[in-house]
Amino acid sequence: MGKVLIIGAGGVGTVVAHKVAQNSNVFDEIMLASRTKSKCDAIAEKIGVNKIKTAKVDADNVDDLVQLFKSFQPDLVINVALPYQDLTIMDACLIAGVNYLDTANYEPKDEAKYEYSWQWAYQDKFKAAGLTAILGCGFDPGVTSVFTAYAAKHHFDEIHELDIVDCNAGDHGKAFATNFNPEINIREVTQKGKYWQDGKWVETEPHEIHKPLNYPNIGAKESYVIYHEELESLVKNFPTLKRARFWMTFGQEYLTHLRVIQNIGMARIDPIIYNGVEIVPIQFLKAVLPDPGELGENYTGETSIGCRIKGIKDGKVQTYYVYNNCSHEAAYKETGAQGVSYTTGVPATIGAMMFMKGLWRKPGVFNVEEFNPDPFMEELNKQGLPWHELFNVDLEM
Numbered sequence: 001m002g003k004v005l006i007i008g009a010g011g012v013g014t015v016v017a018h019k020v021a022q023n024s025n026v027f028d029e030i031m032l033a034s035r036t037k038s039k040c041d042a043i044a045e046k047i048g049v050n051k052i053k054t055a056k057v058d059a060d061n062v063d064d065l066v067q068l069f070k071s072f073q074p075d076l077v078i079n080v081a082l083p084y085q086d087l088t089i090m091d092a093c094l095i096a097g098v099n100y101l102d103t104a105n106y107e108p109k110d111e112a113k114y115e116y117s118w119q120w121a122y123q124d125k126f127k128a129a130g131l132t133a134i135l136g137c138g139f140d141p142g143v144t145s146v147f148t149a150y151a152a153k154h155h156f157d158e159i160h161e162l163d164i165v166d167c168n169a170g171d172h173g174k175a176f177a178t179n180f181n182p183e184i185n186i187r188e189v190t191q192k193g194k195y196w197q198d199g200k201w202v203e204t205e206p207h208e209i210h211k212p213l214n215y216p217n218i219g220a221k222e223s224y225v226i227y228h229e230e231l232e233s234l235v236k237n238f239p240t241l242k243r244a245r246f247w248m249t250f251g252q253e254y255l256t257h258l259r260v261i262q263n264i265g266m267a268r269i270d271p272i273i274y275n276g277v278e279i280v281p282i283q284f285l286k287a288v289l290p291d292p293g294e295l296g297e298n299y300t301g302e303t304s305i306g307c308r309i310k311g312i313k314d315g316k317v318q319t320y321y322v323y324n325n326c327s328h329e330a331a332y333k334e335t336g337a338q339g340v341s342y343t344t345g346v347p348a349t350i351g352a353m354m355f356m357k358g359l360w361r362k363p364g365v366f367n368v369e370e371f372n373p374d375p376f377m378e379e380l381n382k383q384g385l386p387w388h389e390l391f392n393v394d395l396e397m
């Protein structure tokens with residue numbers, strides 16, 4: 001049993017709040033805090049009276065965070081605000097003696113660049129304080145990293161090739177919308193591609209490598225190699241990997257909108273002066289795009305995310321495909337949020353459960369693949385994200 005503080009009341013925060021409240025045998029006190037308190041109140045009201053406390057917090061401000069941590073005294077903070085807040089929240093955790101979990105690695109606001117170096121630099125401080133920091137506990141990163149650890153533990157002597165495949169075959173009926181925070185999403189998918197090959201990173205132009213891949217229950221979808229943050233920790237933690245890539249599906253309509261947004265300067269992250277006021281174009285764009293948290297109502301179809309792995313078992317080459325399919329409609333029915341928020345919020349909750357139960361608890365800063373994958377995999381089946389495995393199938397790679 002433990003006390004948990006959720007920071008961020010967006011699509012993912014909505015799902016975490018629902019799932020944490022469903023698991024009252026593990027979480028006995030829950031607080032949801034965010035920049036806009038009314039959003040926290042609306043979520044808490046939907047879940048039911050008195051289950052969740054709410055608060056306003058500016059997660060860019062360490063003093064504000066420390067004050068909240070000291071008054072509520074949580075055992076663990078689940079950070080589902082934005083990647084910009086990772087370091088301030090980690091700093092506040094160290095000051096107030098609170099453990100930490102997030103779903104996305106730190107990004108500086110003024111540079112579309114994400115890497116773990118900033119958060120890995122907290123290793124000694126968390127160790128010395130006897131606190132645990134669990135990094136990247138959404139679906140990807142998160143479940144894909146646990147899938148890889150599970151495969152390496154149970155099905156291979158050595159893993160050599162890893163292809164993470166992320167398909168969203170859903171339809172929200174909008175001409176253009178992003179499935180999670182538009183600013184973070186557009187920064188992610190417009191950057192150059194990058195994958196790991198024979199001990200070094202190979203850079204590509206954005207969306208340069210692509211081909212159709214077949215997804216279970218969905219069929220063939222054009223899939224593009226993009227850089228994704230879990231590749232950085234996975235190649236470090238599984239040094240036998242000779243190649244590691246991340247593929248994501250995009251529709252033509254989505255890519256056309258993205259190209260236009262970039263060409264007209266609306267993806268810019270540097271401030272410009274508009275009517276005498278400083279604005280950042282991509283932040284303005286976010287304000288006029290559909291709110292990802294509101295896409296759920298008419299969202300049909302499903303996501304399919306998994307790991308396709310090739311390696312050696314008992315001297316023979318083996319292939320393995322482990323994946324989850326998640327229905328947008330079912331996610332909405334349960335939590336009021338769409339599948340992408342659901343597939344992120346459920347693993348964050350499971351990671352928090354792993355911590356509370358003492359199964360994922362050791363001083364220091366860790367990526368999820370560094371913990372025992374077995375109890376997490378078991379819990380995925382119970383908490384709404386069942387997984388399936390296929391052996392020695394054509395991986396299409």
Ligand code: NDP
Pocket residue numbers: 007008009010011012013033034035036039057058059060080081082083085103104136137138139140141142179180181182184292293340341343344
């Ligand atoms: P949203 O934009 O919907 O929600 C973000 C929330 O954080 C909002 O409630 C926002 O407040 C709040 N927030 C932003 N800045 C601050 C601040 N300074 N202080 C306090 N609260 C703040 O994003 P999502 O829910 O879609 O995504 C949440 C996180 O999940 C992101 O970090 C994203 O990268 C990550 N993610 C991870 C995935 C994975 O698989 N690993 C997949 C998808 C997302 P307000 O409501 O006032 O704007």
